[in-house]
Amino acid sequence: MNKEMVEIISRELLPAEDYVSPGLEVIKPDKCFPNMIVEDTTISNWPYLRHDISHNWYVDKRHKYIGFVSRDEAHILYNTALKFRDKKALEIGCWYGWSACHxxxxxxxxxxxxxxxxxxxIYESVANSLRDAGVLETVNLVSGYSPQKVEELAEQLQRKWSFFFIDGSHDAPCPLNDAIVCEKFAENDALILFHDLTCPDVVQGLDYLKNQGWNTMIYQTMQIMGVAWRGNIQPVQHHPDPQMDWYLPEHLQDYQVSQLSTDVFNDFQELVNTIQPYTLLGEARLFSLYNLARKVCLDDIPGNFVECGSCQGGSAALLGAIVKKYSRRPRLVYACDTFEGMPDPTEIDIHNGIPANDTGFGVGTLKAPITENIQKISQILNVEDIVIPVKGLFAETLPKYKSAIGTIAFLHADGDWYESTMDIFNNLYDNVAPNASIQVDDYGHWDGCRKALHDFERLRGEQFTLNRIDYTGVWFKKGELI
Known part of the structure; x- marks a missing residue:
C-alpha cells in the first residue's frame, strides 16, 4: 500500500455528505483518483439511481453520467475483502477502478x-490509479465479457475464487448469468457481493443464489448492495445511515436488511468515540470485541474477561463498559500488559519478511504507563472497579493470577509475538469456558502470532474454526472445531 496516497483515517475526516457504517475500517484512496469528483445525481437519467439519498455521488469527470460505488459501499467492499486476505477474488465490471482499488x-x-x-x-487510467495505491502487482486486469471470460480465465489459470463482486451489465440476463458462473467457480467458503440492487434485473442474480441455498442479505446503501455467502465465512455487519429516510423497492421486500438495533448502534459509536485516543485497534476489531463480549453477557456465560496485551487500555475499558451495561452477573476484566513496552521478539516474529525490531514496533515500543492510560480511560468510562491492570510479562503474571482469574468467559489475546501468544494459551486456555469466545488480534500481521496459534492447536490435538474479522484479527469459540 502506498501510505502517502491511501490514508487510513477516522470517519470524522471524511468529506461532508459521506457516510461509513460503524464497525468498518476506514481508508481514503482519493488521491489515487485525480479525476474523481462529486456530481449532482440529477444529471443522470438512469431510472434506478436514488436521487433522494443525499450521500455524495462520485463520478469520473471525463464521464459524468456513470457513478462509482458510494463511500459506504466502497467500505463494505474493503471490509469484506479483508476477510479474504491472501485469497483469490474476482470483480466483474470495474469502470475506472474505484471499487477494484478498495x-x-x-x-x-x-x-x-x-x-x-x-x-x-480506460486501461491506463485504472492501472495508474492501482499503481498509485501500491496494489497494481496484485491485480490482473482482463478485457472481456462475463460469463465467457470468467470461464476462460478459470480454465486458463485453474482458478477458483473465494470473494466476488458483481457490478457488470445490469440488464437481464447478465446479472443472473454472472451469478451462475461465479457459483460454478466459487470455493466452499465463499461470498458474493452485488451492486445496484435498485435495478430489478440485478436481483435475479441474488435470487438465484438464494434458491441454491446460499445465505443472503441486503445492505441498505445509496444504490443497495446484496450479499450471498456459504461455508465458514460471515458477511460484515452494516448499519444504514440514520440520517436518511430509507425504503426498500418492492422487488427486495423478501430480503433481510443488515441493520444494528438503535441501542447497539448508539452505544458502540459512543464507546468508540471515547476510547479512540486509548487504542491502536481498528474499528472492525473493536466492533468484533463489542459484539462477542456483549453476547457473552446476554448469554450469561459464567466467568471473567481477560485481555492480554492492553497497552493504553482502550479496548479493556470498552470490555469493562460492556460488562457494566450488559452483564447479568458480577465480572472483572483482567488487563494484562508490561505497560512498559514490548518485550524482546524472536526470529519468528516477522511481518512481510521484516524482523519485528526493524518495523518500528519492536522491543520497548508501545510503552503506556498505567496512570496516564488505562487508569485514565477506565475513570472516564467509570469502570475502574471492573478493569484490573496486571503489570508484567505474561510468563510471570499469568501463572500467578490464573487461580484468581478463574473461569474465563471471554479472552482477548493481543500478544503480538510467538512466545507471548504461547504464554497466553498455555496458561489460560484451560480456564476458558466451553462455548466462550477467544479473539486473537495479530494472527494476520505477525508470523509469530499465527505460528503460535497453530502450534498450540497441534499440542492440544485440536483445529479451531477461525472467523476472519479483518486482515489480521480472528476469533473462534472454544469447543467449535473443524
Missing amino acids: IALAGVELDVIDPLLDQAD
Missing part, C-alpha cells in the same frame, strides 16, 4: 474482468 487494498489477489479495459485510455 478490494485490492484489502490484500486479496484480484482478477478484474471488464470489456472497457480494451480501451487504452
Whole structure:
C-alpha cells in the first residue's frame, strides 16, 4: 500500500455528505483518483439511481453520467475483502477502478474482468490509479465479457475464487448469468457481493443464489448492495445511515436488511468515540470485541474477561463498559500488559519478511504507563472497579493470577509475538469456558502470532474454526472445531 496516497483515517475526516457504517475500517484512496469528483445525481437519467439519498455521488469527470460505488459501499467492499486476505477474488465490471482499488487494498489477489479495459485510455487510467495505491502487482486486469471470460480465465489459470463482486451489465440476463458462473467457480467458503440492487434485473442474480441455498442479505446503501455467502465465512455487519429516510423497492421486500438495533448502534459509536485516543485497534476489531463480549453477557456465560496485551487500555475499558451495561452477573476484566513496552521478539516474529525490531514496533515500543492510560480511560468510562491492570510479562503474571482469574468467559489475546501468544494459551486456555469466545488480534500481521496459534492447536490435538474479522484479527469459540 502506498501510505502517502491511501490514508487510513477516522470517519470524522471524511468529506461532508459521506457516510461509513460503524464497525468498518476506514481508508481514503482519493488521491489515487485525480479525476474523481462529486456530481449532482440529477444529471443522470438512469431510472434506478436514488436521487433522494443525499450521500455524495462520485463520478469520473471525463464521464459524468456513470457513478462509482458510494463511500459506504466502497467500505463494505474493503471490509469484506479483508476477510479474504491472501485469497483469490474476482470483480466483474470495474469502470475506472474505484471499487477494484478498495478490494485490492484489502490484500486479496484480484482478477478484474471488464470489456472497457480494451480501451487504452480506460486501461491506463485504472492501472495508474492501482499503481498509485501500491496494489497494481496484485491485480490482473482482463478485457472481456462475463460469463465467457470468467470461464476462460478459470480454465486458463485453474482458478477458483473465494470473494466476488458483481457490478457488470445490469440488464437481464447478465446479472443472473454472472451469478451462475461465479457459483460454478466459487470455493466452499465463499461470498458474493452485488451492486445496484435498485435495478430489478440485478436481483435475479441474488435470487438465484438464494434458491441454491446460499445465505443472503441486503445492505441498505445509496444504490443497495446484496450479499450471498456459504461455508465458514460471515458477511460484515452494516448499519444504514440514520440520517436518511430509507425504503426498500418492492422487488427486495423478501430480503433481510443488515441493520444494528438503535441501542447497539448508539452505544458502540459512543464507546468508540471515547476510547479512540486509548487504542491502536481498528474499528472492525473493536466492533468484533463489542459484539462477542456483549453476547457473552446476554448469554450469561459464567466467568471473567481477560485481555492480554492492553497497552493504553482502550479496548479493556470498552470490555469493562460492556460488562457494566450488559452483564447479568458480577465480572472483572483482567488487563494484562508490561505497560512498559514490548518485550524482546524472536526470529519468528516477522511481518512481510521484516524482523519485528526493524518495523518500528519492536522491543520497548508501545510503552503506556498505567496512570496516564488505562487508569485514565477506565475513570472516564467509570469502570475502574471492573478493569484490573496486571503489570508484567505474561510468563510471570499469568501463572500467578490464573487461580484468581478463574473461569474465563471471554479472552482477548493481543500478544503480538510467538512466545507471548504461547504464554497466553498455555496458561489460560484451560480456564476458558466451553462455548466462550477467544479473539486473537495479530494472527494476520505477525508470523509469530499465527505460528503460535497453530502450534498450540497441534499440542492440544485440536483445529479451531477461525472467523476472519479483518486482515489480521480472528476469533473462534472454544469447543467449535473443524
